[in-house]
Amino acid sequence: MTTPLLSVRDLVIKFPTRHGPLTAVDGVSFDLAAGEVLGVVGESGAGKSLTGSAIIGLLDPPGHIASGEIYLKGERIDNLRAEDMRAIRGRRIGMVFQDPLTSLNPLYTIADQLIETIRTHLRLSEREARKRAIGLLDDVGIPAASRRIDDYPHQFSGGMRQRVVIALALAAEPELVIADEPTTALDVSVQAQIIDVLKEQCTQHGASVILITHDMGVIAETADRVAVMYSGRIAEIGPVREIIQNAKHPYTSGLMGSIPTLAQEEDRLVQIPGAMPRLSDIPPGCPFNPRCDKVFDKCRVHRPSLIPVENREVACWLYEDAEAKGAAL
Amino acid sequence: MEAVSNFLASDLFYRFRKSPVAVLAFIVTAVLVLSALFAPLIAPQNPFDPGSLNLMNGFSLPGEPNQFTGEIFMFGTDDQGRDVFSTILYGLRISLFVGFSAVIFAMVLGSVLGLIAGYTGGRTDTIIMRIADIQLTFPAILVALLIFGIAKGITPPSYRDEVAIWVLILAIGLSDWVQFARVVRGATLVERNKEYVQAAKLIGRKPMAIMLKHILPNTLGPVLVIATISLALAIIAEATLSFLGVGAPPTQPSLGTLIRIGQGFLFSGEYWILLYPALTLLALALSVNLLGDWLRDALNPKLK
């Protein structure tokens, strides 16, 4: 078995508060192969962004990795010194944030920001860096890149800015790009364009992608695999198609059912009662148990860990047997 | 009761308890405010009643019997035979009264104007904010000097003593309203576009009701912070004006007036006339400033 590009093992992220530490991400594990696109979905507060930030080492204090490990190409990166981690950021792991309007420093031109990034990581002269920057802008589909490169961010529209942000994230050819809801702030008609650019660029540069979003549709079209997060844990992870068409975890299937679609005519949407628990009162056992229609006693007491089912993993006691079966097979 | 228990359970109070500086500052402020409030009960003497003073007690050393009268004063006496301790308590009253009133005046004026400017927008906004600009052009002490000059001119001399304090309040308040207006206006501009305001408009609420019932309560956070810091500033401003001779009258000295009087005795060895009022002022202004500082950080959601 080859080492995965990224391997997250039992990641736990905590926030100390006056009422004791809050566990925002609790035992998240997954692997990501080179060139793969992993979608991460989940409701607001499920811990998607925190997971992303933890990987690139940008958790905002007081949040911190309480336990667990993160490996990049087999090399552990969650406990690196600040300076070493900095060398990885941008160079080996790039990141795209949600809001293109605020991701760029308004006081510097696009050229300034691109060249600065490029020269931080690559030994290039100012001239070469600029050339490369123009090339990057061209790649992400900015017309007349050589002219527009000297513009300031406010002179671009939202979609264009997000393209610039993608160019910046890819400037040093990282092996992994983490995109945290890159299209949420954009218009419907532009969203698809941006996702396309992102995917295309990453494929071209051979970068793996972690695409964080709450839009199943985007995942469906983009990702190879998807991880569904709930209350700081992964509820289900596996190939996109399978999960969408045949969700195993009751939460996932509820989630899928609650999305209105263009295709079917449904009178009522499937509705999961209640809401995701607050971090401060996550119920014992399976965090989904109070909302689950298939709940049984064990769910209320014991926390399920990811159980391999077919070629995915599901954190649900319903599939305990499957594991046994799988083991038996 | 519920409010109290809510407060005790609130994050704010928790953070407060966790900040030793804030707690200390609060205690100092509280002690000073309370002793000012109950000055007549605490002070051994009423320094504002000149008839009760004995000039021969003047310049008594702290804690030592006066060479003529044999009386003992804990913090000594000043050039008028006033017990420095009592004078500080009473002076604190004046300083706090002036400070609080000036800040409240500035706060009310500034908030109302800021609210109107922000909510109404357009020409009203322009006019109010232009006036604010002009006000800013005039540095605070000049404003105060001007107002003082004018008030002196228009009040009959015999009332000046009573008016002096109010003039101070007016002067300091007027030089301070702009920041309230700006902050409230800024907050109002944000709030008025929020949907809860739209919801209120929708049901036909009058602008006045919307401003007062909906928007105003939501601008109070930053206003409170500014008010605290302004309080410290107002107390210092009063002291500065005293130095320029337009502060509280010497027969009813504020802390600032006491310091102005005391600084004349800096070289002559009667350090206590300056030292104790100055320390009191320092303690007061410093702790109020620290509280304001802490409050600013605590109420800033982004700083959490």
Place this chain on the structure above:
Amino acid sequence: MLAYVIRRVFQSIFVLLMVGLVAFSMFRFVGDPVENLLGQERTQADIERVRDQLGLNDPFPVQYVKFLGNALQGNLGVSYRQGRPVSEIIAERAPATLELAGVSALFAVVFGVGLGVFTAIRRDGFVANFIMTTSLIGVSLPTFLIGILLIYVFAVELGWLPSFGRGETVKIGGWSTGFLTESGLKAIILPAITLGLYQMTLIMRLVRSEMLEVLRTDYIKFARARGLSTRAINFGHALKNTLVPVITVTGLQIGSIIAFAIITETVFQWPGVGLLFINAIQFVDIPVMAAYLMLISVMFVLINLIVDLLYFVIDPRLSADASSRGH
């Protein structure tokens, strides 16, 4: 931008007129200049004659219009106290105040920004907290007291620095400067600190809070995600963005430095316009007072104008309207 400048100029003129009006209406109340002009042996007839000469018997609006008319021609009148043209007196005194204000402002800005950045970067460090707390002492005592304490310590007790005046000055053209002599440089230290301390504290605290705010923005986070060095982020990205709001306040503060110079100049017998103004108040020297107020306003207005123009330099978004059209 041109429109902006024009608007500012009009506003400034309006401000100046207002200041003039306010100042003028105040003068009627500060006392009677005639009383000071004439000695104690004056007669009622003298008083009347001088009042007449000075135009004090004219109706208030007439006085104001006269004053404005003269001021426009650069004639600010003659000081009652010194019997010399006010413009000349002011020109003679202004260098002292400007040098003092300049050094104070420099002190305030350099230390304010420096310490502000420091305390923001080391947000929870002990030294930063210590600086934050002690800096408040600077704003918790009235300026005059700080000045006197400084004199007491550094002039009287230690004898290191002079207690008053500007020391030796050198004339360069019409400008007398204290920067070129040792005694001049020594003399400016205490007053400049006294005057700048308050502003320094303000600027420092402002820089800190703005910087903390900026450090929390998305673009700083994104800059981190791009792997930029801490240095580049703190000083290249965060500081520049911090400066935008800081400049406004600093501009206003420089204005109040000039105004607060009144007190510092009184304490240190610094021969600037502030001292002149205080003397003028005592002597009810109306022309000098009026000129001073106008001068202060002009300075304020000018500084604000410069500050606003600085914005255009620093923040491309402002000049944007003009250049971005067409994209």
Place this chain on the structure above:
Amino acid sequence: ETLRWARAGDSLTLDPHSQNEGPTHALSQQIYEPLISPDMEAKPIPALATEWMVKEGDPNVWVFKLREGVKFHGGEDFTAEDVVFSFNRAKMESSDMKELLVSIKEVRAVDDYTVEMETEGPNPILPNNLTNLFIMDKGWAEANDVTAPAEFDDGEETYAVRNANGTGAYMLESREPDTKTVLKANPNYWGKGEFPLEVTEIIYTPIQNAATRVAALLSGEVDLIQDVPVQDIDRVANGDGLKVGNAPQNRTIFFGINSGDEDLENDNVEGKNPFADVRVRKAMNMAIDRDAIKQVVMRGQSAPTGVIIPPFVNGWTEELDAYPKADIEAAKALMEEAGYGDGFEVTLHCPNDRYINDEAICQAAVGMMGKIGIKANLVAQTKANHFPLISGKKTDFYLLGWGVPTFDSEYVFNFLVHSTTDDRGSWNGSRFSNEEVDAMIQSLGSEVDLDKRNETIAKIWQVVQDEQIYLPIHNQVLNWGMKSNIDFPVQPEDQPHFKFLKFN
């Protein structure tokens, strides 16, 4: 040797005739000279005049013999012509000195070194009025177009405001008003050999703030300061290489009370003037504890007095000067008797930047008045606001200080006792008005018989004291702080004449 000199205020102008004011004269005294100059004890001594006498046969004319061989700083000779010119200049409308010369009808040069002054009537004390009347050079004044003192409405600065050409021991080297004035010794001074003239350069810096002024002396940045705050005297006197000199000043501090009006504006008694009752005034006089004021407020630096003239003044006697011991009980009894047993309320106006500890004196007085039931509301303000109240007759109870440049009681009577008319009584805030007294005062001006004149003066004082028109407090004491190596007496008029200064 260089002397660095500081005092609270600067000279307002170098033009010797446009301001009649202490600090202005003090500087002018170094540069210009009068005919008769006060010495360091304020005794008149010959300066530009060597002798003066009433002309034999004509009591209306004074004759002055002028000093010969005197040259102005610019090299011009000093002659009678310059004296005539200067006197005429000082009598002009725009001059501030003219009131002192009202009695002079004409000044004429008899020859180059003799001048005659004709007065309206006999004026026995004319020379007393001339000690601050400085002589300018006619030619210089004409050349520089300063033949008249500056008018207030002139758009321009006149040359004489910042330039000076006198005959004095010091010549103007440079001047920045309010900042620094440098004087150099006059190499051709006539008084060489007559005066010590040890100071060769004077650097004069006004320092307004008292603490700073003292600090400057303590830190050795200046050599001599006037106006040492009373509380700092000890510190200066005990300072390393420093000493304090003092002398009684020609100025009395007292309270004025409006006894003349029917009703007071600033009190709480309806329809009546409590001050009109002499018993109230006496009670107030008794309530004042002058010794306490001296002891505490003035730190011993004052001479309590019972009369509103200092001892230098003609008419002063020890009996007048005697003051009652504070006696609250007796004072209260008097108040009771006058029908004000429950007291009343009144406003006390006070300057806060004119006299030594003026505000503190008033504060103390407020306390003392309080003890006999008079609630005085203190309004302390800058002199520019205070004095107009007095001369405008807008205050009923106020503090005032009065110096007597002529050293004669007539001056005091004219301004403070005579009822207010066009040319007299302008400072009589007591509104005291008595035709008989007025007549007596008027007679003083032309009374040649000195004994008779003194008798009248005594009579007037008797009335003033009996009626208790004013409440005298004390005579001020002057304090100069200086380096201990300076030998320089304190001058009662607060005017240092540096030509007398000696170093040891």
Place this chain on the structure above:
Amino acid sequence: MTEFSAQLDTPLIQVANLSCVFDVSKPWLNRVVERESKQFLRAVDDVSFEIRKGETLALVGESGSGKSTIAKMLVGLLEPSAGTILFDGQPMVIDSSERMMELRKRFQMIFQSPYASLNPRWKVADVIAEPMVVLGVEKDSAKIQARVGELLELVGLSAADGAKFPHEFSGGQRQRIAIARALSSNPDFVVCDEPTSALDVSVQAQILNLMRDLQDQLGLTYLFISHDLSVVRHMADRIGVLYLGALVEIADSKELFKAPQHPYTRMLLDAVPDLEMTGRQRKEVEGEIPNPINPPPGCTFHPRCPFANERCKGEVPHWTETRTGVVACHGVEEGRIPAAEMVR
């Protein structure tokens, strides 16, 4: 004009030629110095439609297409620059007349952000009671309290929640509170401006279900605004598509999705990610929405339209009636646009 609505139901809302123009000019002096003329932004451009009693009309369109502006005009928060709005036959005039206050009881609005639409300083019960109190629906405070409790339960919360402050609730719960407030004056007509776009899908489903239930229970009429076509499809009876302030197509919901007429409608549909993984061939939308201050001449959509010809560039299209509704497109009118190949 929309003449197609010759249905039986009486329209509750009739909007005719509604426009809203914002003056976005620079200050006078700038215009003079920079030699510019005044600038206007046509946020809503000559829009006409009707909403029948009990029906849900949805408006879709990209950001800035004028959806919210129309909503605000409908509830009297914004004065139209031109055009008329008839509410149950009565003209809407923004004033505080008796008649208008009566009218105000009959319409309400649900806003997008559940965080900004509740005053954080007010208790939930007060928030809900405010319309009742202000509009004078109920005077007795006990009754008001009872009604607040009822409303809270109606939207799936408990009556005891009235004593809490908004920040104690989750986004979905807040939106329920906002709905309760909207219902407190017993309105007939509710304008919903993107009521779920700030919510998570699972919560969105709850809210959408709730809104439909309430419509059935109370016979409400909705104007439903969203940019999410799948949500619109789920909620609406009829759909209007807006582009740059103008309505380009109105059609029956089912029909619109089956056979979109206007190229813009098609493009929007194409942009929706395919969750079903049907393998539908998506055509990416070209370009971005132009600056509304200087909209393109002719058909404003022509720069992005694959079917545009010269006519489109110059001439403003008129309403064409189609099988499914009305559409404003020259291409459709001329029949030169191929039928939509919606693979279903």
